[in-house]
Structure formats: structure tokens, C-alpha cells
Amino acid sequence: MKHALILISLTTTISLSSCEKNTTVEPIEPKTSAGARAASAAGDLPALTIPHRLIKHGNRTLSYDEKNRLVNVSDGISTVEYSYPSGGCTVKTSRNGLMVDEVRYHLNVSGRATTFETRKLIGFKTVNKQQQPVYSEQKYTAAYKPETGQLGLISSATYDSFEKYAFTYGENQTLSQIKYYNPSGKLVQTITFNYYASDNDLRLNPDINESYMEPYLNVFGSFSKQLLYSRKVAVNNVLTTNEYYKYKYDSKGFIANRDRYNGLTNAYLDTVPFEFVTIPPVLSPLGQ
16 A cells, blocks of 8 residues: 555666766667667666655646655646545645545555546536536546556446546556547547656656546556657547657756657757655655
């Protein structure tokens, strides 16, 4: 249970060759799900293991409690609060003091979400001449691959809905593709991922534009041990997103920036900064 609720506060493997300040990981031939050449952006030097946690992600600031659990993420506009009731985890997003989204995860003995409910703000209604928020509620189930324990399927629990996300993994148990099927069962969106052969120091959850797949919590387990190289999104068989990433490291060997580029034109798009801090040994989740 303790393992499942600590995603950012983990011990990751960081290559010593990545410790040079502002070193750029060049967009080498990525290691694809089909098993392309295993070129390593970090080389074959010995690895340094450092317990650390993420405290800055773009314009978001992450805060933790005395048990080293994520409790708050704020970007100045929205505030996300995390709580940990027995056997579960709850994530609430608020803007201007109004809750706009809530996800309640129910965890199994391994700390994985098996079912969860969402509440989303969809509008307001007038009650006694006052505006009251109206929420839409949905329930989902999650299934895991028996051979690896990785997430295989997220499905709507609504009786007449065929909505689902199907997760496919390639070599080294790296997430290679996510397919989204709408409530009618039609394949609408396909997201494809490729990776560097170097270790994944971020361990962020994949972006599927759903609040229940927020970036940080480890309630769905691991998606890749390798660093993300590229992401492509096709909607109704039309490519809508094609991008790849380069990384820069700080003097301690932690990822400091991720630069995003257009996969068709190689044009620079933007930079997302990150900041990590090391964890004092008494707070390290090792051995727990």
C-alpha cells in the first residue's frame, strides 16, 4: 500500500554520465516497442542510485506530508489535493474555492486501483435563488495483465457503455500504445510512444487527457522504465500530434528541462522545467 501511493518519492537509477550540468540527451534512434537498436543516450557507465522527489513541474508546485506522500499540487489557478483514506486515495481539484473534479480510487492489497469514481463539474442549477454546482458522476474498472501486473484496460462501468482505454506494451514492458474506444465501442484515438534506452527518471503517468490519469500517483503501476522520446496521437486515423523530446540535466544528475519539438518539422515548441530534491534517509521509502 505504501509503495503504491508514492510515485515521485522513489529511488531511481541515474547514469553518472548524465550528471554534467545542462547536458542534453540528443534525439538518438529511439528504442521502439518493436525492439529497435538498443542505443543508450546515457552510455554504459555505472549507475548512481539517489532517493529523490519532484517538487516543480512546469508551473506546478508539489508538496508532501511528513510520510513523504504527495498532498498538494498548485499552479496558481487550480489546486489539487490528495488524501489517503484506508484502502484508497482521493484527488480533488478546485478553482477559486469550487471543486471542479474529484477522483476516488479503491485499491487492492497491492496498492493498485481496481475501481474508481469521478465527479466532474458540468454546470449550475438554481436552488432557493442560489446557484449550486451540478456534477456528472462516472464509475470505471481497471484490469491488469496477469503476466506483468501492468495496467491493461480501463473500462466504463456504465451498463450500456463500451467506453474503454486499452494499453499495449512492448519490449522491456514499456508502454507502446493506448487506444481509446468511445461509449459506442468505436476506436477514436490511438496514442503511440517511443523511448530512449536510458532510464526513466520522471516516471510520470501517460497523458490521455483524463483527470483520473493524473501525472503523479502510482495507483496504476509502472508504464515504462525508459525515458520518453516521442508521442504521436491519431484521432479517427488523422495524425493530430507528432512530437519528440530532448532533456537537460542539472549538476546533480536530475532532469532539469524537457524541450518539445515538432516531429514533422523539427521546430522547437516549448520547454517544461522540472526540479527535484534529494530525500533525507529517514524519509526515504526504501525498505518500506
